Amino acid sequence: MAIVQPKRMTAAEFEARYANTDRRAELIRGEVIEMSPTTPPHGIYTIRVTLPIGQFVEEHELGEVFGAETGFTIQHPDGTETVLAPDIAFIAKERLPDDLPDTFWRIPPDLVVEIRSESESRSDMQKKIALWLEGGARLVWYVDPFRQQVGVHRADGTSQTLGVSDTLSGEEVLPGFELPVRRIFRPVKTFNR
Secondary structure, three states, X not given: OOOOOOOOOOHHHHHHHHOOOOOOEEEEXXXXXXXXXXXXXXXXXXXXXXXXXXXXXHHHOOEEEEOOOOOEEEEOOOOOEEEEOOOEEEEEHHHOOOOOOOOOEOOOOOEEEEEOOOOOOHHHHHHHXXXXXXXXXXXXXXXXXXXXXXXXXXXXXXXXXXXXXXXXXXXXXXXXXXXXXXXXXXXXXXXXX
């Protein structure tokens, strides 16, 4: 029996097929990875990080915060392309284009936040972090609700893991921004009927 290899796509082909549709997918080095919708806890953790970042950026007029599933194209040195859709992204105002193109941006975010889903292994997330840093992101936060930890990864190759007693810092990307990790992982309220 022959095994059919999936056709590899360019970022342009991927965009033509997936942009502005209800299909969730990412393109990793030319290979399409389809994704299912996230679960409610994932959405809660995403908002618990998005709101403080968004509020801080707006108050200080620092740039733009992009919500979940905004596509960014990364060009790799070997010529392959990746289109990733982080849970949260921030681009500083001095790096924003004058007009808002209606395509996946080829501008790497300054800050990327990825929230681990149950279906993602730590190895998968490590690969995605490496792709973001290779693509030009300055700071990547990997929020792991299952371990109640946040991995902080920097463009200079340094990283650290923060626990619930620590505080996330915006460092040079969002100077003055701080978020206690405890606030991200506070218990999720459930409603029993």
